[in-house]
Amino acid sequence: MDVRQLRYFVGIAESRSLTEASRRLHIVQPALSQRLGDLEKELGVQLVVRGRVGTALTPAGVELHENAKRILKQIDYATAAVKEKAGVVEGVLTIGLLRSLSPVLSVRLFTELREAMPGVRPQIRVGYSAELEAMLHQGALDLATLVTEPGQGGGARTMAFSERLCLVGSSAMLAPVSRRPRLKHVVGMPLLLSPMQPAHRLVMEAAEQQGLSLDVVGGIEDVASILELCEAGLGVTILTSFVAKRAAERRGMAVLPIAERGLERHLRIALQHDAHRSAAVLVGESILGRVLGDVLRRA
Missing domain, CATH: 1.10.10.10 (Winged helix-like DNA-binding domain superfamily/Winged helix DNA-binding domain)
Incomplete structure (x- = not known):
């Protein structure tokens, strides 16, 4: 063989x-x-x-x-390591991006990776956190953006980020709501939440802990489709600040940051545990961290 x-x-x-x-x-x-x-x-x-x-x-x-x-991944790493000793940085760098981040991050990330490392071919894959983490462990990704669950450690090398959650809906539906709502303020409102979305699971779990009964009328896994329902006045939803900011650009939509403590999405950049830390991986990690941090600060 x-x-x-x-x-x-x-x-x-x-x-x-x-x-x-x-x-x-x-x-x-x-x-x-x-x-x-x-x-x-x-x-x-x-x-x-x-x-x-x-x-x-x-x-x-x-x-x-x-x-x-x-085995093939280790061979690729060994080849890259040998070439790096001769000052050559090339090969394929595979990065996993969360679905919610990809629309804005992918093009900028790809461009900056190519500018920094012309000999490296970036491959960007998109998925939910659990999917990306599985691919990371299987060796299909070199690094990935992941959602950190409460109480989950990230390791000494982990780059960590966080973003608030926001209530999103038509301006008419959110007009009576406080400018800095808490979770109790959405009780009785028709909510569009999908269990497939980590942020939505966080909201459901927080409501259960507080003994709040949310009126979840349904949900769609795709955020763009949920926003269409919100625009039509069929409900409101809760999104991360990054995605909510883009929703605010849509006509007739309102975005209200939730003041609830603990209602934040925590992100981290994770690398393969047993992978060779090649120059391409380390530079890719640095660029991804800078681009992600910049995007989240503007959200």
């Missing part, structure tokens, strides 16, 4: 189709099928099940896929 076989296998596993994998890997499909067959023969186990609509991994294939990704 060699490095090329592992790269081909990872390509097949992640494409879920030999046809798509051959396109991504720039190798004709018969040759790719032969490489896979050789690998399965060498290991003495079936790794992939071929079907009419694509391929699926066997349990043995899943195990090899996870190990192969870690």
Whole structure:
């Protein structure tokens, strides 16, 4: 089993189709099928099940896929480390951004990374905190922005940030509300909250601790869709200050910072625990921290 076989296998596993994998890997499909067959023969186990609509991994294939990704990542790190000794900084830097931050952060982050490190190819992936943390542990990301749950430590190297939560809705619906509302002031208001949103879970948990009964009329995972409902007067929602500021730019919308203590979203920048701290990773961490801090200060 060699490095090329592992790269081909990872390509097949992640494409879920030999046809798509051959396109991504720039190798004709018969040759790719032969490489896979050789690998399965060498290991003495079936790794992939071929079907009419694509391929699926066997349990043995899943195990090899996870190990192969870690091995290939370490090889990439070793290659980068050797080149850095000769003053060369290049390769791929993969960064995970929270969905709520991506619309404003991605382009600026990509641009500044390319300006600082022309030889590095940034790859930015977007997801919820739990998804990004899983990808970080799996070795699919070099660093990521994560939501820090209450009581969760971040480690000595962690860059930490926080942002307030805001009540967001049409100006008409929020007209009777205090300019600095507390959670008790939203009782009786139709709330649009999604359990998939960490900020919304925080609000629900805080209300439960205070014995408050919130009128949650429903929710949509997508923030843009929730804002459309708010504009239509179908409810109000609670968003982080960063996202709320963008909502305030919409006609007829109002944003009120919540004065409740503890209703904050805490963020951190996390790196792979066992990853080589290459120059690209360290510079990327510094740029991400600066860009994120700047954006949150303006929120």
